[in-house]
Amino acid sequence: MNKLSQWIFGLNILCVLWFSLLIHQYDNEYFFIIQFIPIILLIVFGVVSLGIILYRVSAFNDCKSAALELQMEIKEAKIALTEKGFKFD
């Protein structure tokens, strides 16, 4: 089963659960909320995802030392290669 089918399968189960709630809980005092469960879940999912992404962006290592080290090594390479007879233009 490919990933698309897995998602459709999962979403179908959720839909069935939600429909059965809608049908059987119409006299429930929280019926108003039950109606909007898919939208609520979607919003929660969006907010959580955004939170995770922003956290990862902020935790993304900024390797300044790696860039500096590379600059040094570029100079080193140019000197060493010139000694070996390489011609830079």
Next chain:
Amino acid sequence: MTLKYSILLPTYNEKDNLPVIVYLIHKYLEISEIKYEIIIIDDGSPDGTLEVAKQLETIYGKDKILLRPRGKKLGLGTAYIHGIKHATGDFIVIMDADLSHHPKSIPEFIKKQTEQDYDVITGSRYIGNGGVSGWDFKRKLVSCGANFISQLLLRPKVSDLTGSFRLYKKPVLEKLIETCVSKGYVFQMEMMVRARQLNYTIGEVPITFVDRVYGESKLGGSEIVQFVKALLYLFATT
């Protein structure tokens, strides 16, 4: 028997970067006593990359530097196929020739590979000491966002799907290239997804990605469209 590593360097207009990367590969692999060869696949760069490569061939010798140029720009996937044909190593390392990938990681890849006889080792910017340099907030956001969505949809069990600094067992890379259908840089993502599908073992090593020192960085609208298309294709077919 000592194992040999073939490093594929597809180039296009990298005359400034090529001598430096070759020097660094030599520097880090020589001290680790690793047997290697560098295969330079230049796609007819108008800036004279091939002339630079010829000079390097004279300096380091024909057993270390193999020039396998092609007439015109034919793309990354076919560059690898072309390179593998000429590779004599047991393992293939693929990396960018623009200095965004540092050769000092190659011995770490090799060490990791030997630990558990992995089929593939992939460099990751998202784990441990890995990271990026020279990226602004927007670039990081696009990268993390794209990575989050691909993790969610494809569940590849690999933290960095679009990275292209990797080590493969030669037959594994041959098999994967044969299986992959996408072109361009999304090809890297498909390689990992297919590797999982074919039950190859994948190890990860943290790498630092330093954005291009010379030349233009490539992340535009067309890359994003390509990425989304590839993502949906893999989502629906794997």
